[in-house]
Amino acid sequence: MLADGLGRPLRFILTPGQTGDVTQAPALLQGCRADYVIADTAYDSRALREVIAGLGAKPVIPTNPTRKHPFAHDPAIYKLRNRIERCFNKLKHFRRFATRYDRRAVHFLSFIYLASTMIWIR
Numbered sequence: 001m002l003a004d005g006l007g008r009p010l011r012f013i014l015t016p017g018q019t020g021d022v023t024q025a026p027a028l029l030q031g032c033r034a035d036y037v038i039a040d041t042a043y044d045s046r047a048l049r050e051v052i053a054g055l056g057a058k059p060v061i062p063t064n065p066t067r068k069h070p071f072a073h074d075p076a077i078y079k080l081r082n083r084i085e086r087c088f089n090k091l092k093h094f095r096r097f098a099t100r101y102d103r104r105a106v107h108f109l110s111f112i113y114l115a116s117t118m119i120w121i122r
Contacts, residue, residue, distance in 0.1 A: 007083035
């Protein structure tokens with residue numbers, strides 16, 4: 001999921017449970033404009049950092065501890081990452097989202113868009 005600076009949902013890509021989220025990050029960021037892209041350590045990849053730099057944004061991603069040559073990030077800006085967590089929390093207030101009642105992915109994704117619209121209207 002991609003969220004804006006106020007913690008409102010912008011874009012979604014639904015993947016199978018075993019797929020890593022970092023594989024979908026370039027598609028989510030395509031066509032976006034931002035000064036900073038904030039993500040957690042799971043998104044620490046050189047390819048994603050190049051995509052972010054190509055957008056003209058600065059990646060604020062903590063380096064994976066196993067990386068030999070770590071990248072620096074701004075801890076003050078990284079503290080704003082909780083906004084994506086708040087966005088997920090707002091979506092989880094919808095029981096149908098939190099428990100995933102829908103068996104088909106297309107129905108679940110449709111409800112995500114409906115719930116996101118309701119969040120934007122508030």
